[in-house]
Amino acid sequence: MTDHPARMAAEEPEKMTPWDMFNMQVPTDHMPEKGVPARVAKAVVNSEAWTDARPMMNLSSFVTTFTEPEAEEIVHEHFLKNYIDHDMYPQLFAMEGRMVRWLHHLWNGPADVSPYGTATVGSSEACMLAGLAHKWNWRQAREKAGKDATRPNMVTGGNVQIVWKKFLRYFDVEPRIAPLKPGNYRLTTEHLERLVDENTIAVVAIAGQTFTGEDDDIQEIHDWLDAYEKRTGISIPMHIDGASGAFVNPFCYPDYKWDFRLPRVQSINASGHKFGLVPPGLGWVVFRDDTVFNKDLIFYVNYLGGEMPTATLNFSRNAFQIAYQYYTFIRLGFEGYARIMTKTVENAVHLRDLLVQSGYFTIMNETQRIPVVALTLKPEYTNFNEFDISAKVRERGWVISAYSMPPDAQAINSLRVVVRPHLNANTLGILAGDIIQACQWLEKHGGNATPPSLHDAYKSSPAKC
Numbered sequence: 001m002t003d004h005p006a007r008m009a010a011e012e013p014e015k016m017t018p019w020d021m022f023n024m025q026v027p028t029d030h031m032p033e034k035g036v037p038a039r040v041a042k043a044v045v046n047s048e049a050w051t052d053a054r055p056m057m058n059l060s061s062f063v064t065t066f067t068e069p070e071a072e073e074i075v076h077e078h079f080l081k082n083y084i085d086h087d088m089y090p091q092l093f094a095m096e097g098r099m100v101r102w103l104h105h106l107w108n109g110p111a112d113v114s115p116y117g118t119a120t121v122g123s124s125e126a127c128m129l130a131g132l133a134h135k136w137n138w139r140q141a142r143e144k145a146g147k148d149a150t151r152p153n154m155v156t157g158g159n160v161q162i163v164w165k166k167f168l169r170y171f172d173v174e175p176r177i178a179p180l181k182p183g184n185y186r187l188t189t190e191h192l193e194r195l196v197d198e199n200t201i202a203v204v205a206i207a208g209q210t211f212t213g214e215d216d217d218i219q220e221i222h223d224w225l226d227a228y229e230k231r232t233g234i235s236i237p238m239h240i241d242g243a244s245g246a247f248v249n250p251f252c253y254p255d256y257k258w259d260f261r262l263p264r265v266q267s268i269n270a271s272g273h274k275f276g277l278v279p280p281g282l283g284w285v286v287f288r289d290d291t292v293f294n295k296d297l298i299f300y301v302n303y304l305g306g307e308m309p310t311a312t313l314n315f316s317r318n319a320f321q322i323a324y325q326y327y328t329f330i331r332l333g334f335e336g337y338a339r340i341m342t343k344t345v346e347n348a349v350h351l352r353d354l355l356v357q358s359g360y361f362t363i364m365n366e367t368q369r370i371p372v373v374a375l376t377l378k379p380e381y382t383n384f385n386e387f388d389i390s391a392k393v394r395e396r397g398w399v400i401s402a403y404s405m406p407p408d409a410q411a412i413n414s415l416r417v418v419v420r421p422h423l424n425a426n427t428l429g430i431l432a433g434d435i436i437q438a439c440q441w442l443e444k445h446g447g448n449a450t451p452p453s454l455h456d457a458y459k460s461s462p463a464k465c
């Protein structure tokens with residue numbers, strides 16, 4: 001009896017054709033006993049993912065979903081290499097070093113220093129490394145001055161991405177988080193006097209925040225810290241979380257000072273896999289100069305042949321993203337990135353205008369720097385909410401985030417669309433039409449989505465990236 005596909009898979013896998021996979025039962029609680037032909041395995045895997053979102057229509061995400069065929073070939077050429085093995089792949093290591101220098105230059109680092117930085121798995125790893133460097137520097141300075149070094153804190157806004165809350169908890173740094181308020185979702189100087197003190201390892205300000213796409217008041221915070229140092233003698237560095245903005249601001253707003261032009265900015269992170277235009281798996285952290293990254297955080301290992309420095313949280317990682325980023329920098333150059341980012345921001349403004357003109361929404365981001373559209377329903381619409389709209393447009397395949405804002409703006413819900421470079425004005429017109437139709441349907445029939453509790457919202461929304 002070998003006619004049943006599941007039995008065939010177990011007993012005579014070589015006789016299976018891809019047709020047989022349609023009845024195949026994949027065990028849920030143990031690994032299959034035997035294998036199946038490659039084409040059958042492929043069909044099983046892909047069919048199980050049919051109901052997942054289409055990445056191109058997932059506008060909840062910041063992450064790149066568009067590639068060129070040549071870039072795909074780069075992936076194939078390099079994806080079987082372990083990036084950490086610098087002895088075996090020294091040229092990939094050299095590309096990384098070159099790109100760190102390019103980014104330091106792009107972010108207006110001083111010319112007379114040795115830049116230091118590294119590729120990471122994403123901005124999360126990059127933020128953790130920057131946070132650690134600031135913690136180490138603060139502790140050493142305190143110990144040198146004979147002062148207590150046991151109670152480090154970090155100051156951020158309530159709009160920070162979840163990675164900073166992880167950093168603070170995982171690495172035992174006291175969170176000093178400035179609350180938001182309805183109508184202002186940025187870190188400003190308003191609460192700094194109360195939050196900053198001699199134990200502050202750094203102030204983290206965001207360029208291109210997760211919730212509304214806005215930048216924190218970077219220059220104002222910088223100037224406030226200058227005045228604070230004059231008053232108290234305490235000098236506090238800044239880290240800029242440029243996960244999204246660091247690949248938009250230099251190209252769209254060259255005169256805007258958010259980067260190393262501000263002397264207090266000692267480190268910047270960016271996601272290569274967001275507006276850096278690389279598929280998931282790449283971040284960057286760059287320090288103002290090589291003294292900021294504390295030498296005590298570097299380990300030397302010789303397991304892979306030769307002595308090798310390592311200063312990332314992850315050891316093994318795929319090499320293809322590094323080769324891919326090198327490809328995008330060479331392929332597009334400054335001019336290409338400027339063209340793409342300028343057009344993408346224009347497209348975001350187009351979508352924003354269409355949605356605001358519909359009469360349903362108020363825009364949440366006062367400034368439009370990165371291509372994110374963050375809206376909230378006008379208060380007169382009481383029989384449906386942003387969560388209903390997000391669920392309704394999902395019927396058309398679109399994924400857009402609805403979430404409640406962090407404290408003290410938690411009464412406000414947001415509907416957020418991340419406009420990425422693969423969308424043009426036509427596709428955005430279709431999206432706007434679908435959102436407006438969803439609102440019209442919901443206005444007539446009512447919605448029933450309950451916003452998640454604050455705790456649930458925290459578990460899900462800020463991590464969306």
Ligand SMILES: Cc1ncc(COP(=O)(O)O)c(C=O)c1O
Nearest residue numbers: 122123124161209210243271465
């Ligand atoms: C401002 C900000 N910081 C950090 C992160 C974490 O980045 P990654 O997903 O690259 O680890 C994100 C992700 O959206 C973000 O928006």
